[in-house]
Amino acid sequence: MYLCLCKGITDSDIREAGRAGIVMPCQLKEKFGLKDPGCCGRCSKNIQEFAQIAMSVDQTPSPNSVRS
Numbered sequence: 001m002y003l004c005l006c007k008g009i010t011d012s013d014i015r016e017a018g019r020a021g022i023v024m025p026c027q028l029k030e031k032f033g034l035k036d037p038g039c040c041g042r043c044s045k046n047i048q049e050f051a052q053i054a055m056s057v058d059q060t061p062s063p064n065s066v067r068s
């Protein structure tokens with residue numbers, strides 16, 4: 001699902017950022033260039049929602065995901 005049409009950011013992009021530890025609104029704005037000229041600013045209003053999505057991912061790798 002697209003969360004930002006200007007940048008083509010999807011919810012899975014936000015989750016991926018969350019897994020990389022990028023969870024704060026300012027970090028997300030920086031990573032996805034949401035302060036750049038040309039952005040409409042619409043999704044910046046929902047940045048808290050982005051942060052919640054990013055924080056909802058489990059950042060600690062599960063033991064089951066480790067492959068030898």
Ligand code: FES
Binds near residue numbers: 005007038040041
């Ligand atoms: S919808 Fe994200 S900057 Fe326009």
